[in-house]
Amino acid sequence: MKLPNKLFRQGLKPLIFIVLLIPALHLGWGLWYETLGANPFEAIIRGLGDWALRILLLTLAVSPLRRLTNWGQLLRLRRMLGLYAYFYAVLHLLGYLLFEQFFDWTEIWYDITERPFITVGMLAILLLTPLAITSTKGMIRRMGKNWKRLHLLIYPIALLSVLHFFWMVKLDISEPVLYTLILVVLLGERFVNSLRRSTP
16 A cells, blocks of 8 residues: 555645544643633643553554555554644643642652652653654664664663553543553564564
């Protein structure tokens, strides 16, 4: 399966770019018009984090979907998806720093060192940052094989992100369980594919 390059660049990619921006616009609209419920700041922080995780898992799904559909152009969406995951993760972090801690660095440091779900969340964003910085074509060329090695960090980042969500939720764990199962499937597909490629 392959779309004409012009249609892919001028049609599908811009459409996906706009679609991925909608959740942030929706949350901003809800904050402005006070439609996010009794605790809008919590809704903002939670919503941004949810979308960061969803798009991160979608980024991981690109390679399996490409193998399943034989649609090579899907790989050209992976960088945009990864950057969007980082975009939402950074907004999630900024929402926590501003709306929950009001940039009180003493309290923030306490959270990082004493609350495990904050610890793993911060670590996930920290590890995601070099991946975002090195996502340009120029950096890919300069780093060569080291670029692929660095971007293997996506796997521990995904694990940390799911763990962050799991530890954050106090009552209904159905959503983090769902994301965990999705991650297990995505990693399992990669493991099976690796075994197939290594089998003579």
